[in-house]
Amino acid sequence: MVSTPLSKWKLAAITSAPCGAYMNYAEGLMASNIPTSPQETAVDFQEMGLQDKLLRKPTNQSITRMSVTLQCPGYPEDTLRSLAERLPCRETQLATLLALMGQPDQYSYPSVFIYGHRATGKSHVVLSIMKDLELPHASVDCVECVSSGLLFHQVLSAFFGPDAAALLPRCPSLSDFVRLYKQMSSNSPATQTRYIILDRAERMRDMDFSLLPALLRLQELVNDNVTVILLSEIVWEKFRPNTGCFEPLLFHFPDYSKAELVQILSWDHHPSYTPELYASYINILLGVFFSVCRDLRELRHLAVLNFSKFCEPLEKGEAKESDIHKLWKNIEPHLQRAMQTVYLREVSSVQWEQQQMDEKEATTLRVLSAHAHIELPYYSKFLLIAAYLASFNPARTDRRFFLKSHGKIRKTNFLKKHEKTSNHLLGPKPFPLDRLMAIFYSVVDSRVAPTASIFSQISSLVTLQLLSQVGHDDQLDSPKYKCSVSLDFILAISRTVGFDVVKYLYDFL
């Protein structure tokens, strides 16, 4: 008989935790689920009142949130206060989590699932709570756990010391873990709730299929006061195993709103400038980037990157701190340029600054454009071109392109229906080595001996991932390849060897 998750939940609630915690939890959930009003996304400086925008201070909304006081019995109050200060814009989540945890000695809900986008402070909040309140916890990153044994090892050594972990057999199964845990916890029963925090929990899905359901009800299995907290970027629906399992409490961390981002980013202001200046700088930055990027981490990177440029007029004495308009005029083109490389992270801050220095010589970003080409030996280029032709032309049309007296075959006459769609839309098709070599010999203008180095060039093209090998069997007799480069790339390559590749492409007839 399968018991419904709800009944289990009730059971857990009755046996372990006081009702107050759950009441608080429900309130918190309500508060956290209030949809934040959609901020304006398209930004146009000309239309919006510039001055107004630049001088906008952190809004009232966030200030009122700061004043939410945390009341949670069982934990020291000043620690809670400092915790709340250290976690700006996450007060409601903090309060909810604390309420959910209840007092240290009370049983907590067996498993909590926390989800939210990247850089919304999930692990930071949870780990700060654990560290500041000095709760017994085991923090495991699932990326590290290539086998479940590693996970067990880490959990046991965090709770009971490395000696306990050493008792695990060489390839521990789940039951080994549970047995050992029980044994250990009977020796040292939990005085406080123990927490197992699993970061990047989505990796658990690739591990043993019984692991996730078992961890979700670990409290029942080991009969100990233990709570499993799962952190993930994706929603619970993608986790649920098809055999059914205990449903964890779902808890969402919403994205930061624009005002919250301003508040957080203003935290790391430069010591030699006033916080107001930095806040207005952040406002400008967000005005440009908020429409394309809301990742806190990326925004922070951008803020650090461009701040020195922003301060340049101040250092030169050309403007004062109050001259926001002038400063904005100065920084705006740089930000626009930085927009082109947002998320790319091609250059470090030092190189970025160097680029900004000699921007007068090169208006476009050099790292992006200038080094996009690849140096290849002469025949490798032709091999790549031949591979491209073989990948994107139907094999039947080879006669037309590579035979001298092919007669007049009109495109429309000998087409099959499915061939009418552009091959470039369908993507590259695999081709055998024979065909590649045949096209290669007819494309390259001089006589080439079929030397060993020609064949080794093919394999080095595969290593560079310009070609990819298709299929794994029958490799010795007739290997098949696909060309995995773009049209632009092949056009650039063929230009360097003076070969008009478009003339040979069936799609462009």
Place this chain on the structure above:
Amino acid sequence: KNLKCVGFEGTGQYYSNLKSRYGNNIDTCNIAQLLAPSIIDLSKTFYCHLGVNVPDHAMTFRSLCNLLQDSVTPFVVSVHAKECAGVCKQNEMLISYLKSFFTLVCQATLTIRIIDLLQKCTQVSPKRKENLAKNDLPVVVIFKDFEAFNSQVLQDFILICSRYTQELPFVFIFGIATSPSAIQHRLPHSVSSLLCIEVFHSLSCTQHLASVFDKLILNSQFPFKLSSRVIQVLVGIFLYHDFSVQNFVKGLQFSMLEHFNSQPLSVLCCQKHEALLSAKILSKQNVERIRHLPSFMRYVETQEPQEQVRLLTNDEHVKEVCQKLLKNLHTYHKNYYPILQCLHSLTSSLPKFPLGKHIRELHVSCIEKNLWETEEYDSALQLLRILAKDELVAALRSCAEILKSANTKRMQNVLQQLEDFLGRLEALQGKSDSVSKMEYQRTDLFQLQKTLLEKESRRTKRMNPFEVLRSQVIDFIDSLVREYLTPAEFQPLNEVCYYSSSGVLRQRLNVTPRTSIQAALTHPFYYLKNESLKTNTGTISSAAPDLCIVYKLHLECGRLINLYDWLEAYVTVMSAAEDQDTNSEECGKFDSLKHARFIQAVSEMEFLGFVKSTKQKTDHVARLTWGGC
């Protein structure tokens, strides 16, 4: 929270092999050396962007690794994509590598917690701890071939390392052969945002080749020389096939080996005084060999009849002449290279590069034939004759710089003359400055035509002083070229120093395995040297090995081969050898021995990749090559 990543490029160690051979001190210009001190200061990520010359990378990274270990941190691990099939594997590699730095025997069998291990390690080695503050030492991980790594493994590895950057700084070096955008193709933003990236570019391999060429070939210090054909083969392999400087140097080494091995007169191919000494004690056989050298025969023909007789009969005299000729050869080389460089610096700035963009092209055409007889040379001179003054002066200055380093008497003379010309040109400059004011006025079409015509006629008649001087300079350069850049083949005794069998080199370095297999199968005599195997082309000798017979028979078939027909044809050939009467009953029948031999031959064919079994038709095999006899 950024990971520390550093990358660089090490270049120029390619000569190290040659260095020992020549005993010559060639500077290895190592960019990594310049960078090494800065690694500790920088908390950045560096990518190493190398060309596609895969064989060279190993060497670059090896030297980089050594350099880092010597100067920055003992924790340098360099990993190869093949060794890292999974994260687990990669971590094991990393751990076992780091373990080897210390004497500690770790009990931890397979643990992913690199950190625990590392901290254990660092605690145990007090010696290192004293010298270096523990926290400053980054762990450098070199990914030799970034493209070949499984991107999932790489992502996981970076994520794991990013968790420990607080405790232990990590530095990654990615060797990228294609372009920096490969990073974005391989790593998603969530991972690449953990890195702080800096990109380094290595010298392009053509530049690299040029520097190797300058130091090893365009240098009069080394007595061993390559003929134009050999250079073309080596450079061709480089440019067309592999872009590998290492392979180029190997080719050079091979040709050297081949030269000293195949040419007995190479005893004379050494430094000048040694060569003269060994010329004195030449054996009788070698003297005879010298007489048979084509260049020496040509030299003899130009001599007086009396002298000719002496050269052909008197060994001692040959030895004396030989010493003289060797001296001449050395002076020829000493003068040749400076003039070659001068000519290159003059012509390399001309539009369309009539004499080639690179000095090696110029060198090849110089040692091949008389340069001044070529059209390219004429067009280059014509272009030189219309150079503007400042360009000409600049070019001559650079020539003078080159000549300053040459220390023969003749070159000093040339330098003197060149400086003389330069002085005259400068003197001219002072004069012409005052005259060179131009007046602008409106002209109609008719007037323009008239003035143009006038100018045309004037040009042919008289030239201004600068033009006179310019043509003198160009004539001077022309005379230099005619005097010093004579082809090496015309120098007597050039065979001693020049390795010229390009065919052998091509055969050895640019191998064609398939062609040689086919040659072996069609003409077994070529390899087996058995007289009975000599046949006319087109016929099948029954004395040939079974494999050859089967191969020749299969050439006549189409894509699918009927095994039974093939067997019958084979038996026919075999029985023809036994001189059986074609009408007898035995013909067409075959015993089990022949059957077995046939089956073995066919399976050998399959092993060589000429046929394979097919399911399209029963009792048939598919041909994997195309083309008939």
